[in-house]
Amino acid sequence: MTDTDRLLDPATRLARALGAHDAASHGVVPGIHPATTFLRGGDLTYPAGYSYARPFNPTFDPAERLLADLEGAAEALLFASGMTAATTLFQTLSPGDHVVAPKVMYWGLRHWLRAHAAQWGWSVDFVDMTDTGATAAAIRPGKTRIVWAETPANPTWDVTDLAATARLAREAGALFAVDNTVPTPLLTRPIDFGADVVMHSATKYLNGHSDVLMGVLAVRDTALPAWERVRAIRAAQGGMPGPFEAWLLLRGMRTLAVRLERGCANAMAIARHFAADPRVTVLYPGLPGHPGHGIAARQMTGGFGAMLSLRINAGAQAAIDTAARLKVWTRATSIGGVESLVEHRASVEGPDSPCPPDMLRLSCGIEAADDLIDDLDRALP
Numbered sequence: 001m002t003d004t005d006r007l008l009d010p011a012t013r014l015a016r017a018l019g020a021h022d023a024a025s026h027g028v029v030p031g032i033h034p035a036t037t038f039l040r041g042g043d044l045t046y047p048a049g050y051s052y053a054r055p056f057n058p059t060f061d062p063a064e065r066l067l068a069d070l071e072g073a074a075e076a077l078l079f080a081s082g083m084t085a086a087t088t089l090f091q092t093l094s095p096g097d098h099v100v101a102p103k104v105m106y107w108g109l110r111h112w113l114r115a116h117a118a119q120w121g122w123s124v125d126f127v128d129m130t131d132t133g134a135t136a137a138a139i140r141p142g143k144t145r146i147v148w149a150e151t152p153a154n155p156t157w158d159v160t161d162l163a164a165t166a167r168l169a170r171e172a173g174a175l176f177a178v179d180n181t182v183p184t185p186l187l188t189r190p191i192d193f194g195a196d197v198v199m200h201s202a203t204k205y206l207n208g209h210s211d212v213l214m215g216v217l218a219v220r221d222t223a224l225p226a227w228e229r230v231r232a233i234r235a236a237q238g239g240m241p242g243p244f245e246a247w248l249l250l251r252g253m254r255t256l257a258v259r260l261e262r263g264c265a266n267a268m269a270i271a272r273h274f275a276a277d278p279r280v281t282v283l284y285p286g287l288p289g290h291p292g293h294g295i296a297a298r299q300m301t302g303g304f305g306a307m308l309s310l311r312i313n314a315g316a317q318a319a320i321d322t323a324a325r326l327k328v329w330t331r332a333t334s335i336g337g338v339e340s341l342v343e344h345r346a347s348v349e350g351p352d353s354p355c356p357p358d359m360l361r362l363s364c365g366i367e368a369a370d371d372l373i374d375d376l377d378r379a380l381p
């Protein structure tokens with residue numbers, strides 16, 4: 001980071017990519033480095049610090065620096081996917097260790113935790129993390145090694161009090177890790193509230209164009225013992241993106257501030273429009289009636305996110321029929337792209353899903369709000 005960037009708003013730091021450029025050509029866009037191996041000096045050193053592309057690739061550097069800067073982290077690492085990032089952190093656990101995770105969280109990770117915890121000899125308790133007392137009761141001091149949170153949590157947008165949960169984790173000697181995919185560091189910086197590790201699916205808002213699969217871990221302090229293991233696991237297992245994808249991520253992030261601002265405004269406009277509509281129940285932490293609104297207002301700045309869900313009061317089949325009638329909204333999984341997506345989550349997540357069968361998840365893109373609202377208005381029963 002240049003001294004100039006230190007004083008600038010995150011939106012400016014993003015647009016500038018912290019001043020990253022191509023040192024060899026002085027191009028204003030940093031280069032892509034496809035090399036898998038790097039010249040070694042006659043004295044057996046590596047003059048630029050790179051030896052082989054599995055541990056490190058120079059194309060990652062500007063994206064990792066920008067992510068660490070935005071999160072207020074000491075260091076950030078790119079991974080091949082959000083799931084690779086998250087599971088790498090859990091791979092630092094040993095048999096006998098205990099994890100506390102939320103009941104409402106990204107379903108793919110919940111499934112993975114369920115499947116692998118027993119196989120690898122550690123245990124997981126899933127709790128209602130909107131209730132700090134429930135989290136406190138689940139933590140086993142000396143045995144709980146990771147407390148995992150996600151807020152607002154996909155797909156019902158439950159809100160967790162990060163500062164209170166961080167205190168509980170610290171008192172018990174556990175690492176506090178937060179999936180920050182939905183708010184992005186522009187709306188919430190979990191490290192400011194006491195988190196040790198921040199995880200992202202960069203597939204979503206950070207890249208923002210539904211065309212790159214990637215993940216991120218960022219750490220408060222590189223001296224944390226788990227971080228040494230995280231770095232070693234990535235280097236040894238090779239769960240990182242290719243240089244072309246890493247380059248695309250940096251390009252995508254440069255527009256994050258404007259994309260997210262528009263997405264948040266669209267979500268708020270939709271939430272307000274349908275708040276009093278008897279056909280639906282709106283789940284959005286930006287509405288004062290949402291049970292997590294007060295905490296969200298404290299720990300989110302600049303918006304309540306671009307995600308919301310609608311429960312269709314006529315029931316599950318009416319929800320499926322509503323999605324089928326939409327023309328502007330695209331029926332697809334995933335979130336965080338420039339195009340608005342709608343999904344009936346319960347049919348994807350299966351029988352152990354905490355999401356109600358009458359619920360549609362909406363990922364607001366950057367289209368005009370009126371087009372999105374009119375499409376929903378026409379499609380609802």
Ligand SMILES: *Cc1c(COP(=O)(O)O)cnc(C)c1O
Pocket residue numbers: 081082083084106108109150154179181182200201202203204213214215335
């Ligand atoms: C998509 C997603 C993930 C998983 O990330 P991938 O990049 O798909 O592996 C994790 N958490 C949240 C909140 C997500 O939306």
